[in-house]
Amino acid sequence: MKKTLFLFSSALLCLNVSAQEAEPTNKQKFQSAIADKFPFARVFDVKYTQYLPKDFESKLFDEDFIEGRIKNQSKLNIAANLPVIMKPKWNVTASAAYKYEHADIDQVVGLNDLGQSFSNHSYDRHYISGALSFTYFSTLFKKPFIYNASVITDGDERAAQRIKGFVGGTIVVKANAKTKIAVGAIVLIDPASPVPAAPVFTLEHKFNSGWIIDIILPQRAFIKHDIFTNGRLYLGTELIADGFYLNSTQPGFAKVYDYRQLETRSGATYEHWFGDGLIGTFKVGLANVFNSRVTERGESTNDYILSTTQNGTGYFSVGFSYNPFTKRGNKAVKQ
Template sequence: MNKKTLFSTLLLVTIYGTALSQVNEEDQQKSDSLQQKATLGIKEKFPRARVLNFEYGQTLSRDFDSELFDQEFQDGEIKAQRTFTASANVPIFKTRQWGLTGSLNYQFNEFEFDDIESTDVSVFEQNGIVNFHNFSAAISSTYFSSLFKKPVIYNASLIVDGNDEGVERLKGLVGLSFILKRTERTTLTLGAIVFIDPTSQLPFFPTFSYNHRFKNSKWELDFILPQRLLFRRPVGKNGRFSIGSSFGSTGFYVNVDNPNFAETFEYSQLEIKSGVIYEHRFSNYLIGTFQGGLQNFISNRLTEKGEPTQDFIYENNQDPTGYFQVGFSIDPFAGKKK
């Protein structure tokens, strides 16, 4: 699973805890109702958790410079970066306290480079268009229980990923999330994630969420550490407007045809997107999303497959640029749940 999808999977544990806080005391006595409401809460916040989700995004032109083995390497222009993602999440088995879900994900990345001076060594940057195809599959198990008399959810995921050259790696994670505080307008949750992945820079990762609906206002604050900080409000009967920032990543495998290098590398791009988001529910089954604004690149590194990210051989620096993204989510079971 590429790092962006793995990061989204990690956050599901935190979101489950947030969704639990929106269930009243009577519902908490019914595990089946608790599980259903928690699942709906996740889908409301994260399109990639819905049954089917499709996204297309594009960044605008920006300059970059790079280093290879801590030495100055190439520089030039990234005229555009285009990404298409398709994901599916299918319930496999469910009881009142336990659920098993299967997930599939496909991600296409396309870079368009220009003004790059040719060298004897080539990583993946070259004048023209370069494409990358990545696939992943995951099995996630979720268990609903209580801890310190508070609702708590345990999650474990097993992930296998690869690209059009074949299967590459097997990864996993385990985590939990529970509620620290719940009032009529404020929710506070705390959780933790443990990565089963030798390449992870942080084997243990705390999660935290804070949601607050302002008094006598349509606005609410939605903060999830470290994924996003948004101010949101409904627009009409079927729309929702958000403004703020979100942290994410783009990752894919790079096959290098050079006897002096390993055969397969992993490219990791960490980014912060700031701007606006508009979501519109066309029906019970179909939701559309548009977002756009400014994208800042924090870290862009190339690491040999299976090695820790801090042992990268290549990195580049990219100027901030504009971006936009459109998406559609389909949930064939939404009508039944309603």
């Protein structure tokens, strides 16, 4: 979840600028364009995700540790995004998010020769985060440009664990009726981040057939099309950064550890507009975790103590979001 905020915010910069160029004085259309791209940006969003079983292997201090099977893995995510101050040239927004995650670890077998015994078990994890963001609208080389700075704190049900932030900027290099292109960069104020900065690139292109290419790097690559009267279909891949905190009582170990993973989800998404700003979302596809590490709290993911390798598996997700800026009309999500 920690990097989910980072990815969402970085891509959000580009979307802000696109809306700024189209309607520089209409804040409601500006906000609607943001929420159109990212369900997380809507005022209220709740989502449930369920995974099929998958096998895993792990290494502790780069030595074989245990293997097993992850079953009944599910996640419940709740997010809120509220405007605090809205001005023509700048705004301040506050965000809060909560995640509950459950899984059963089965068929656990040790992979070393230390004679340790391992048992099947379940885990329940809570993750909480909050952010305060400042956004300023301007121009650079006669192009719309947006500056953004955010402060983020996160933790679990026991305590707040870390504070971090970022600053960034994005510029629209092309915007017409069919194509929008924006580029930018963010600087991460986080000693635990494996990189000090990251680029941002967005591309949206509308074909005459009605299909739309929707690319926001590094977060997602989709093609989409409006279907039925109030629906939209997405096909493609998105990158999900997730994690939670672990508390340890083992002698010789730190008190708090940070579990982080990077996961791609490829498949289909259907969104349906029910009216009055209520949108339902259903996703199904293949999830693949390609980076999964445990580090001491505040340390870089490059300095991990435990890593896991997980097989790909199927997943589905269902959610609802409320967006008061959604246009009251025939389309689920107005272009």
